[in-house]
Amino acid sequence: MKTFAPILSFALAVAASTVQAAGTPPPRTPLLSADCIKTSQINDWRIVSARTAIVRTGPKRYLVTLQNDCPQLSHPPGLIFRSSQSGINEGRICGSIGETVRSRHQPACAIESVSLIDKARFEQLTEDAKHYRSSNTPAH
Template sequence: MKTVTAMLLLALTAAGVAHADGPASDRQPMRPVSECMRPDRINNWAVIDKRTVIVQNGPERYLVKLSADCPRLGIGQSLRFRPNESNRAIGLGPIGPVCGEVGETVSSRDQPPCAIQSVSKIDAAQYKDMEKHAKQHGFLSNGDKP
């Protein structure tokens, strides 16, 4: 019995290490933090597919990739971006910046929170081209407060 328990523990530990190395090594949060997306300044967004959202933040535009499928994202024309606790605490705006770090999420009325994998800047032409293929659109800041 001890051998089975030890083997199970070893297998779970190895699986956890492999899982942690996979997504964590792919994660490249935006830097400097002052360049990250500000949820309190969103004036336009579009859901491209189950794992892709584009956001306009004044003159800046961002590509947001999600860690898993979020099929109901954007229904009800609302998106709520949530930074992780450390970015919420730094004081850039009432909510905090979203940089593509662990613990950041996006949700909507009928979609539980979806983990954000990455956030990157895109130019106006890329945004316009991607927006043509959007499944959902929205136009105003989500106005969420911490």
């Protein structure tokens, strides 16, 4: 019975650390500087959901995920991206800590991640954005 107690203690410790690890968000992996969104080159953007936007800068397409719901981003006139305070990637959005996006009617929303996506995924998300926009547009 004495050998069973240490084994049980070990099993409980492992289970507790697994639960704690499951509650922690995955580490950020910002894009490399060359792949970041250059805010001066954005030529298309769509709000897909309260936490998701897509952005295009010429041939590059991006999926931008927000940390929280930001339902007012879908209202015109446009999105305003702000890079982190570090100044390293001034004018670029890479998915780093401190980056935000806002609109005229939405306070700044923290960006959780930015990833490159292909044309097919961008087009699919554009279709999803049409449905979200029409259901989220205020009555005039």
